[in-house]
Amino acid sequence: MSDRLLGAVCVVASAAMAWAAQDYAAAISYEPVGPRAFPLLLAVGLGLSGLWLVLRPTAGAESFRGVPWKATALCAGAVLVYALLFQWLGFALATALMALPVGMAFGGSWKQSLAGGAALGLVLFLLFDKVLDVVLPTGPLSAVLGGS
Incomplete structure (x- = not known):
């Protein structure tokens, strides 16, 4: 129910x-x-x-x-930290770092979670920036990604 x-x-x-x-x-x-x-x-x-x-x-x-409460709390905490660091780290890097604990909460290894997060951050950044023309913060990766 x-x-x-x-x-x-x-x-x-x-x-x-x-x-x-x-x-x-x-x-x-x-x-x-x-x-x-x-x-x-x-x-x-x-x-x-x-x-x-x-x-x-x-x-x-x-x-x-x-659903284990520890995994739920880990995911919620990761999303909170993501929101706090989003502007400072930029979209791609913050997304990659947020995906690490979330991926591990779902049973992935730290290598798989980090690789998946890096791919997710980069692909979504390129989708929003190049295809949809949405301006996202680049943070320390501005030299590599270009933009603001």
């Missing part, structure tokens, strides 16, 4: 996010995507995940009771 409750909370939260994001607009159009695209994308993902939790069959379904 707690899974369905969590799913319902996610659906309500996603609706609130989508409603709040409708008013997001840049004073000057400097990005083709605009500031409302990312929150709307997150709202859609959160809403679909919540709907899946609410509507999935109960027979044989696993619950969140088996």
